[in-house]
Amino acid sequence: MQPTIHPHVTHRMLAGLLLLLIVLLSPGALADEPRLAVRLVGGEAAIYALDEIERIGFEGQDTLVVVAGSISQQYATEMIARIEFLWDLSGVGDLEEAAGLVKAMHLFQNQPNPFSPQTRIGFELPQDGQVQLSVYAPDGRLVRSLVSGKREAGHHSVSWDGRDDAGRRAAGGVYFYSLQAPGIEESRRMILLP
16 A cells, blocks of 8 residues: 555645755755654654655655655655654754753644634744744645744744635635744644635
């Protein structure tokens, strides 16, 4: 059985991933051994050393292809739970502090879900920094930017009224919200009732 990818991984997010890969694969980018993990809905994961990835991109609308060495793997987008980068932390002075920062950021499931006409999205930040919280359609189109700017460490909550950035009511259906903070990105799925 061929593994596939979960729908919350949009083309827009993968485009950012590809750009980051190009930067990371450039000579001298990182001394550690960064890896790319493709985590699937069923709990399985495929982990690739970044310096071995020859090509990553889409074939058609909903198949991600990763070519690393002699291995070529395809993932259907509806089966991807998340894509993340893994680094060897041997060069980090305080491993406990580094682990605490990674574990402390959390994007909570929106409440209520499904919802109509409004929902709340909560998130925890381990440190102050630039934050972007956005809502995307399943095709990767940006629907609404909810947070964009510096936020303090701690718990935050924001509401979404089901409207796009132009103030128009969004159609009922599945949407994804993505939180980006320094070094971390997390996404979740929500359902807007018509």
